[in-house]
Amino acid sequence: MAVQENTTLKAAYADKVAADLAENTAGQDRIRAEIETLQAQLTTLETDHTLLKSVSAALGDPTGGVPAPRRAARKTAAVAKKAAAEKTADAAAPKKAGAKKEAAKKTTTVAAKKTAATTDKAKAANTGADKGPALTELIHAHLSSQSEPVTAREIAKALADANPGRNVNDNLVRTTSERLVARGRADRIKQGSTVYYTAKADAAPAASEPAEKATAAAS
Structure with missing residues (x-):
């Protein structure tokens, strides 16, 4: 009886881990797609900025009247966001059995939701409504x-x-x-x-x- 119960518990854990891994992978794909969208928007804005500066210079204002975009800061933010997503993926892999495995999965789920919420809020701010x-x-x-x-x-x-x-x-x-x-x-x-x-x-x-x-x- 004990052997059968252990086998059933092990199978239940395996199914839960598989489901969490699938959800984590889907979350990574979604975040990567959103980062690609944001990067495309940034590229468009940078192109417009260059064009507008050229027009401003032609009108007699060589500086364009506005500060240059902080490219380094934006690049750093994008790298940090990608690193956070990768760290979440690494945390999702179960390393211990029993209660420790369950606790690790819960921590991963919370972290993934926070990362997704942060990314979605940033994208919502760009789109407007x-x-x-x-x-x-x-x-x-x-x-x-x-x-x-x-x-x-x-x-x-x-x-x-x-x-x-x-x-x-x-x-x-x-x-x-x-x-x-x-x-x-x-x-x-x-x-x-x-x-x-x-x-x-x-x-x-x-x-x-x-x-x-x-x-x-x-x-």
């Missing part, structure tokens, strides 16, 4: 309206067409779709190297979390 419902709800609604499984790219294109001006890309949609699968609100079907998603007919919307609201504002 909340632009609609959470991306998870948009994706679930789209999946529910489809009669056949669809890929993340197909979802992203449909949402981009239906929500002009909102930031929707393949990586962000894929990460959010995986979150729906983890919560039991969607199914994941893999055929060869292609992954398809479908909505579960009996899935009920989960309560919105602060991180999802920040993602909606950033999108």
